[in-house]
Amino acid sequence: xxxxxxxxxxxxxxxxxxxxxxxxxxxxxxxxxxxxxxxxxxxxxxxxxxxxxxxxxxxxxxxxxxxxxxxxxxxxxxxxxxxxxxxxxxxxxxxxxxxxxxxxxxxxxxxx
Amino acid sequence: xxxxxxxxxxxxxxxxxxxxxxxxxxxxxxxxxxxxxxxxxxxxxxxxxxxxxxxxxxxxxxxxxxxxxxxxxxxxxxxxxxxxxxxxxxxxxxxxxxxxxxxxxxxxxxxxxxxxxxx
Numbered sequence: 199x200x201x202x203x204x205x206x207x208x209x210x211x212x213x214x215x216x217x218x219x220x221x222x223x224x225x226x227x228x229x230x231x232x233x234x235x236x237x238x239x240x241x242x243x244x245x246x247x248x249x250x251x252x253x254x255x256x257x258x259x260x261x262x263x264x265x266x267x268x269x270x271x272x273x274x275x276x277x278x279x280x281x282x283x284x285x286x287x288x289x290x291x292x293x294x295x296x297x298x299x300x301x302x303x304x305x306x307x308x309x310x
Numbered sequence: 311x312x313x314x315x316x317x318x319x320x321x322x323x324x325x326x327x328x329x330x331x332x333x334x335x336x337x338x339x340x341x342x343x344x345x346x347x348x349x350x351x352x353x354x355x356x357x358x359x360x361x362x363x364x365x366x367x368x369x370x371x372x373x374x375x376x377x378x379x380x381x382x383x384x385x386x387x388x389x390x391x392x393x394x395x396x397x398x399x400x401x402x403x404x405x406x407x408x409x410x411x412x413x414x415x416x417x418x419x420x421x422x423x424x425x426x427x428x429x
Binding site for chain 1: 345347354355356357360369371372405413414415416417419420421422
């Protein structure tokens with residue numbers, strides 16, 4: 199199975215400041231079709247997960263542009279340019295290059 | 311509006327069985343791969359199983375293979391997860407998720423249903 203490792207697992211951010219979460223995969227997520235099947239999901243407190251970013255860097259419909267994704271191969275990053283109170287929750291990266299789909303441990307973002 | 315509504319969770323003893331349902335609306339159900347993802351209390355997300363749009367292709371995580379069976383009834387826009395030989399470690403909230411592309415693009419999730427396995 200592909201192991202997804204996120205760092206840090208917890209971060210406390212002042213509103214308006216940037217935040218960054220790293221996700222590393224145990225093997226390359228580059229598929230034969232040239233795509234990289236790396237996704238970011240956010241689970242807000244008491245809610246179901248929601249899709250933020252698909253294929254490394256594509257924001258899902260309605261996701262604010264303060265969220266951005268980058269990376270290649272095995273190293274990926276989710277950045278929030280200016281954290282807002284509504285961004286609190288646990289952020290998960292997930293790979294779907296191969297089965298089983300695997301998630302990172304989750305990174306909890308709190309507001310200072 | 312896309313809606314996914316899970317049901318069927320509850321308390322069951324170890325070794326018991328439970329059948330979860332996910333009722334879908336707001337999209338052409340038979341076109342999309344559907345998934346089950348679970349979350350143990352206070353833990354992270356774990357992908358469990360997937361079924362193709364036609365229901366003929368299924369996938370399972372090793373942790374549930376041989377015990378769980380995923381299926382769907384496209385005439386009723388409903389997906390199922392038959393869970394047998396349940397273990398304490400299966401205790402979790404089970405979410406159904408629609409996969410837009412069949413490659414992990416879980417664009418819509420249900421609210422989840424809690425399965426508790428305990429004696």
